[in-house]
Amino acid sequence: MVVGEEREDRVFHALADATRRDILSRVFRSGMSVSALARLYPMSFAAVQKHVAVLEQAGLVTKERRGREQIVHGDPDALRGVIGGLMNSYERIWRDRAGRITAILEEES
Template identity: 70%
Template sequence: MVVRELSDADADRIFHALADATRRDIIARVAREGLSVSALAQHYPMSFAAVQKHVAVLHRAGLVHKERRGREQVVQARPATLRRAIELLEAYERIWRQRVDGIDRLLAEE
């Protein structure tokens, strides 16, 4: 995923990727250090293929990056995408804050 402006589809993919505890845990693990898919798989009570699918979801969302190293595929975090998601949520928060500020200003003017 190219990370310029967040399209609706991009946001869909990012939030959907975050909406699963296993995937959030994968993000936390690879944020510390890059890990191979099989190394990741050892931590979860599911098949290798299932973990591989979770990584694929994170990859499609642009939250991780895969880099071949020998016969392993090292999964690494892409914090820039996470930042985009945070900024999007903060934009919604700002809309709400504007409204409250508007009310406050209105009250102050009385």
């Protein structure tokens, strides 16, 4: 399991690619086999597998073996966790800044 900043880095790296974002939106709606995903894109099966592997390493998808196929499922909670954590840290920064501005203004009054 990847934690902290490394996990954030992997998630944002995974989301930086349009194909991976499209794959993610599809598997959030419904699990799909890697072969079904590969038919949707103008690239090789191996290239789609690599995109899915990047999403899996980021913790955004999981794969389930069904016979000869691997079904890819999205994990929206993983995405929410990373995005939520990042937004919370930015909110703390801005609240701190607002507090300092308020203190400065009160001193000058």
